[in-house]
Amino acid sequence: MAEKLTFTLSTGGDVVIKLRPDLAPGHVERITTLAKDGFYDGVVFHRVIPGFMAQGGDPTGTGMSGSDLPDLRAEFTEAPHVRGTCSMARTSDPHSANSQFFICFDDARFLDGQYTVWGQVEEGMEHVDALPKGEPVPDPGKIVKATVS
Numbered sequence: 109m110a111e112k113l114t115f116t117l118s119t120g121g122d123v124v125i126k127l128r129p130d131l132a133p134g135h136v137e138r139i140t141t142l143a144k145d146g147f148y149d150g151v152v153f154h155r156v157i158p159g160f161m162a163q164g165g166d167p168t169g170t171g172m173s174g175s176d177l178p179d180l181r182a183e184f185t186e187a188p189h190v191r192g193t194c195s196m197a198r199t200s201d202p203h204s205a206n207s208q209f210f211i212c213f214d215d216a217r218f219l220d221g222q223y224t225v226w227g228q229v230e231e232g233m234e235h236v237d238a239l240p241k242g243e244p245v246p247d248p249g250k251i252v253k254a255t256v257s
Contacts, residue, residue: 112124112230113140113143114255116254117252118252119249121235122232123211123232123235124232126230127226128228132183132224132225134183135183136227142175147167148164149251150252151164151166151251152251154170154244154248155242160216161212161213163209165207165209170244171208177206179206182205184221184223184224186221188220192228193228194211196226197209205224213236
């Protein structure tokens with residue numbers, strides 16, 4: 109299985125994410141499958157809250173959609189939601205994660221054990237920090253290209 113996911117962002121650079129199949133094998137498989145299929149290419153970060161997180165992964169850019177694949181079963185752990193943590197977004201149903209994810213700007217430990225952590229930013233967090241902010245974002249930053257290595 110792939111060890112790294114790279115998002116090339118419209119904010120000027122690459123974000124390299126160490127994948128964590130040891131924590132969430134099903135979610136890592138989903139993210140890498142979608143990335144390899146080009147699903148994330150051109151997708152925006154539709155919800156970017158300073159001091160909290162940047163959320164993307166919805167092809168409609170609204171936060172209301174996902175991929176055509178079935179939703180995933182939760183793979184909750186006690187892995188901490190700290191700066192650079194990559195975790196899956198979901199509805200109130202714990203088993204509703206699909207393609208949307210978020211990257212934490214700062215500690216969000218209140219999410220620990222309730223959302224599936226699947227990766228950790230190793231390089232390029234400054235490009236996540238540079239994403240336009242908003243809820244929704246008026247002129248959102250986007251993933252230009254997602255690659256798996």
